[in-house]
Amino acid sequence: MVKVKLCGLRRVEDIISVNRLAADYAGFVFAPCKRKVTPELARALRKSLKSPTKAVGVFVDTPAPEVAAIAEWCGMDVVQMHGNEDAETVQTLRMLLPSGCEIWKAAHVRTADDIRKAAETGADRLLLDAYSPDAAGGTGATFNWEIIPQCDIPVPYFVAGGLSAENVADAVRVAQPYGVDVSSGVETDGFKDAGKMAQFVWAARGEASQAGQGIE
Numbered sequence: 001m002v003k004v005k006l007c008g009l010r011r012v013e014d015i016i017s018v019n020r021l022a023a024d025y026a027g028f029v030f031a032p033c034k035r036k037v038t039p040e041l042a043r044a045l046r047k048s049l050k051s052p053t054k055a056v057g058v059f060v061d062t063p064a065p066e067v068a069a070i071a072e073w074c075g076m077d078v079v080q081m082h083g084n085e086d087a088e089t090v091q092t093l094r095m096l097l098p099s100g101c102e103i104w105k106a107a108h109v110r111t112a113d114d115i116r117k118a119a120e121t122g123a124d125r126l127l128l129d130a131y132s133p134d135a136a137g138g139t140g141a142t143f144n145w146e147i148i149p150q151c152d153i154p155v156p157y158f159v160a161g162g163l164s165a166e167n168v169a170d171a172v173r174v175a176q177p178y179g180v181d182v183s184s185g186v187e188t189d190g191f192k193d194a195g196k197m198a199q200f201v202w203a204a205r206g207e208a209s210q211a212g213q214g215i216e
């Protein structure tokens with residue numbers, strides 16, 4: 001079954017939704033943006049996450065020693081590099097991070113070459129997101145998923161960018177990813193929406209029978 005990551009969590013109620021849905025990954029954004037959390041808040045929220053959900057720290061061009069220090073202190077299972085990080089940064093992170101902490105690299109996809117460059121960093125997983133000149137991520141914009149089957153991607157990959165309960169099944173069918181990742185598409189008025197999160201997870205997992213139901 002496709003893995004699901006719910007990203008940009010900031011509130012206790014977001015964690016309650018994640019736990020109820022048993023999402024595979026919960027994302028905390030440490031980069032400057034409207035969803036930024038402090039290490040103190042992320043550490044507290046992470047303590048409320050139940051197994052099997054893993055915690056992902058999202059960073060944009062943050063120096064490797066700072067990423068490693070925050071990830072360890074907050075108990076992150078994964079670090080997601082969402083900027084212009086290169087192979088050297090990934091290598092440095094491998095030396096600094098606690099053993100077992102995965103490294104993911106985002107590609108801002110316009111062409112197949114963007115995916116190839118991200119794969120060359122040697123990251124454990126790729127995260128294929130839309131390109132925007134204005135922001136590193138969390139834009140709600142989609143990209144052309146048809147590029148993905150044309151690429152020989154050497155590691156498991158996530159599709160992200162503008163996903164929602166309405167389009168995630170199409171993304172899974174076209175891109176055949178290891179996982180899907182969403183932020184904007186499960187929000188209402190700038191906050192995570194428990195109903196949209198549930199609809200997204202069910203749609204991604206192909207649990208169509210539940211998709212017409214609300215959550216209490």
Ligand SMILES: O=C(O)c1ccccc1N[C@@H]1O[C@H](COP(=O)(O)O)[C@@H](O)[C@H]1O
Binds near residue numbers: 031082183
């Ligand atoms: O969520 C953010 O605000 C964010 C900020 C900076 C870097 C990455 C961010 N989130 C990642 O962006 C993509 C797509 O998000 P969306 O669904 O289009 O809103 C996703 O990988 C998030 O992890």
